[in-house]
Structure formats: C-alpha cells, structure tokens
Amino acid sequence: MKPENQNFFEKVYEVARLIPEGRVTSYGAIAKYLGAARSARMVGWAMNGSGKYEDVPAHRVVNKAGLLTGKHHFDGTNLMQQLLENEGVKVVDNQIVNLEKHFWDPFKELG
DNA sequence: CCTGTGACATAAG
DNA sequence: CCTTATGCCACAG
Numbered sequence: 011m012k013p014e015n016q017n018f019f020e021k022v023y024e025v026a027r028l029i030p031e032g033r034v035t036s037y038g039a040i041a042k043y044l045g046a047a048r049s050a051r052m053v054g055w056a057m058n059g060s061g062k063y064e065d066v067p068a069h070r071v072v073n074k075a076g077l078l079t080g081k082h083h084f085d086g087t088n089l090m091q092q093l094l095e096n097e098g099v100k101v102v103d104n105q106i107v108n109l110e111k112h113f114w115d116p117f118k119e120l121g
Numbered sequence: 122c123c124t125g126t127g128a129c130a131t132a133a134g
Numbered sequence: 135c136c137t138t139a140t141g142c143c144a145c146a147g
Binding site for chain 1: 141142143144145
C-alpha cells in the first residue's frame with residue numbers, strides 16, 4: 011500500500027492542507043488533534059515526505075515557539091521564510107512574529 | 122521482535 | 135544564550 015493511504019500520515023497531510031494562507035500551526039497541535047499528542051516528532055517526520063505531495067504546505071507548520079526548525083529541509087536556506095512572508099506572515103531570525111496572531115488551532119478551527 | 126530515526130517538547134546545567 | 139539529556143511514539147528495515 012502507498013504510504014499516503016496510511017492513517018497517521020494521511021491525517022497529518024489532511025490537516026496541513028486545511029491551514030489557511032497566512033496562518034501557521036505547530037507540530038504538537040497537529041499531533042494532539044490527531045489524538046497522538048506526544049507524537050509531534052512523527053508529524054515532522056511525516057512532513058519530511060510531504061515534498062511529494064502538492065498541497066501540503068509544510069512551511070505553515072512550525073515548532074511551538076514559532077521557529078522555522080524545518081527550513082533546512084526546503085530547497086533554499088530561506089525558502090520557507092519567503093513562502094511565509096509571501097502569505098503575509100512576518101518572519102525574523104527564523105521565527106514567526108506575532109505567532110499567536112497567525113496561529114491556526116485545529117481544535118478551534120475544526121472543532 | 123528489535124533497532125534506528127526524526128522538521129518535537131521539556132527539563133536541566 | 136548554549137548544549138545535553140530524556141521521554142515520547144509511529145514508521146521503516
């Protein structure tokens with residue numbers, strides 16, 4: 011079976027796709043929403059394979075502090091930041107400014 | 122079944 | 135501010 015059909019990864023991608031432009035969320039928030047609050051690392055790992063998916067905005071997923079910890083996995087050194095700023099999210103020193111303002115909570119938005 | 126891994130989170134020094 | 139260490143869990147081989 012293809013990995014995209016697997017439950018956990020599939021859900022991660024599904025939630026990631028639901029993130030609106032200009033909004034961001036954290037690995038932990040997604041993990042918790044999926045019912046695996048302590049598998050935030052899995053979310054990140056899942057994003058590791060998001061490159062082969064078109065509609066998975068991995069750049070909108072950051073760590074709890076709003077740091078672009080996954081930027082090294084993008085092509086350029088600052089591609090992730092540029093993508094975010096392109097959507098209106100200000101990033102300084104690899105960290106999202108006004109994170110709470112841009113934060114997208116799956117529980118709040120999806121119920 | 123066992124081992125390695127990972128874009129986290131948290132704590133400690 | 136930094137680095138280490140630990141827990142945590144799903145997946146790959």
